[in-house]
Amino acid sequence: MFLRKIQRRKNGKSHAYWALMESFRTARGPRTRVVAYLGELSAHEREGWAQLANQLSGNPLKEFQPSLFEPRPPADPVPENVTVNVAGVRVERTADFGDVWLALTLWHALGLDALLADLLPKGRETVPWAQMAAILVAARFCHPSSERQIEQAWYSGTALRELLGVASEQVYLQRLYRTLDVLLPHKDAIETHLTARLGELFDLDYELFIYDVTSTYFEGDALANPQAKRGYSRDKRSDCKQVCVALVVTTGGMPLGHEVFDGNRTDVTTVEEIVEAMEAKYGRAKRIWAMDRGMVNEDNLRFIRERGGHYIVGTPRSHLRRYESALTEQGWSHVYEDLEVKLCPGPDGEEAFILCRSTARAAKEQAMHERFSKRIEDGLESLGRRLARTQKPPSRAQAERQIGRLLQKNSRAAGKYKIEIDDDPDRPGHLRLAWTCNEAWSQWASLSEGVYLLRTNLVGWEPEALWKTYIQLTDVEAAFRTVKCDLGLRPIYHQVERRVHAHILVAFLAYALRKTLQTWMKTSGLGRGVGTVVNELARIKCSEIVLPTASGRELQLHCITRPDKHQQTLLTHLGLVLPTRLGQPKWRTALKP
Secondary structure, eight states: OOEEEEEHHHHEEEEEEEEEEEEEEEETTTEEEEEEESSOHHHHHHHHHHHHHHHHHHHHHHHHGGTTTTOOOSSSSSOOOOOBBBGGOOEEEEOOOOHHHHHHHHHHTTHHHHHHHHSOOOOSSSSSHHHHHHHHHHHHHHHHOOOHHIIIGGGGGGGGHHHHOOOOGGHHHHHHHHHHHHHGGGGGHHHHHHHHHHHHHHHOOSSSEEEEEEEEBBBSTTTTTOOOOOOTTTTOOOOOOOEEEEEEEEEOOOEEEEEETTTTTTGGGGGGHHHHHHHHOOOTTOOOEOOOOOGGGGGHHHHHHTTOOOOEEEEEEEGGGGGGGHSSSOEEEEEETEEEEEEEEOSSSSSSEEEEEEEEHHHHHHHHHHHHHHHHHHHHHHHHHHHHSSSSOOOOHHHHHHHHHHHHHHHGGGGGGGEEEEEEETTTOOEEEEEEEOHHHHHHHOOOTEEEEEEEEEETOHHHHHHHHHHTTHHHHHHHHIHHHIIIOSSBBOSHHHEEEEEEEHHHHHHHHHHHHHHHHHHTTTTOOOHHHHHHHTTTEEEEEEEEBTTEEEEEEEOOOOOHHHHHHHHHHHHHHOOOOEEEEESSSOOOO
């Protein structure tokens, strides 16, 4: 069960009412229904009802386990008791079970099986495309690797062939590539479904959209992909072509949508396109955008304001100079022990600026300034000694280039120094280096260290609430780290544009599975370490056991290893019940005539 907010307009005012909902399964997938209308609720009342809903529903994963893998009755039934030749008992195959079983449980919980069965109806293919898509996403979730690796090693080493009924020889490279092609056209429908389903499961608030852009690079020339270009690389791989990936998430990092842009596309040029795409899906009303300062220019902010939207964005550091006097005045409010904020009204009253000062960030920036200052001073002293000792002095242009390179490498402290190169009066034809410190720069650096500026048109909000809203940008940064590192988004080996887009879509779906698991882990008191849970459950195996009987026939069973104490603790907290066996025992050899 969960709470759902219902917006109604009455006498020209917007009112928020709440309903207690529950999820249930139908033949066409998961559906929801109203249990009770609760009316208007305060924040404290909503929290109490949410806790009650969690207690009544328990862990939502339980709902999807019984119907996951229903065994089919064998055509040749096995009697309840048989005589077994113990000396001939053997294990013929052991496969990974726990992690792929968890991935499929999450896949069903999000209703992706039913959705893709509708979007990709079975045709002449021997294996439904919906099942092939589940294999691709489960592989990305459990063991990120290439499609070739899935074909050659990964799939045959898992219990997916027993869980899905798809033989290893039916999972080959061209079929996996073709699945990517079939899946991609349904990207918008998949994202819309995921947003609705995640909202049902976790009562998400879609008023706040958190937006950022990252890049991922290619291995190879990617000549068949017009989007593959060289640009600013967040991966420090400027030698490789890349594409830019834009991601929109809600509070807590739940995915809403993603887009792929050219590798040389600047961040500020993507905002209008993303805003229009998100508003087309979710409407314009009451949208709040949180973005980093790399997305900000006046045109983008004006665009959002004209559409009735709101924003909380970072501001270039150069704008701090306008609030130099406010840094020394009173009126700061403490958010945490080492963080304080201060609200500064904008000049036109339509915007507000929030000064934020962090003690930890100040210490970090001070250490950076000191390190860069020392490097510059050491370099200047070394150059001065060379100019004083050398018999064949460098030209003025050479000395200036050396100083320019030194300042470029240590640009954070370059403004601290005033450097001059003059002719040495004591040594005709030689140069003399002189430098002094700029005290005004040092004073401003000391005053502004650890300070950053936010900008918003949410006038009337408290500065603490504005800062807490903006700091949720860390959710999208964490999403990028998960997708790029844990889910193996980079590097990209595909060379064709549509395959690149589909590869990113599969990683996006695997991320949705991880966020679903992480949210349930958090509510179950297991923290946020998804990788730990997946790796621990991956040690649970499925073994194919062959039992020779006295009749001369052989029985085949697929048994699951019993979880140890730590694995059972995880399963208990998640509300999962591990099966002891897959399917029913079946005769491996026919009855002799």
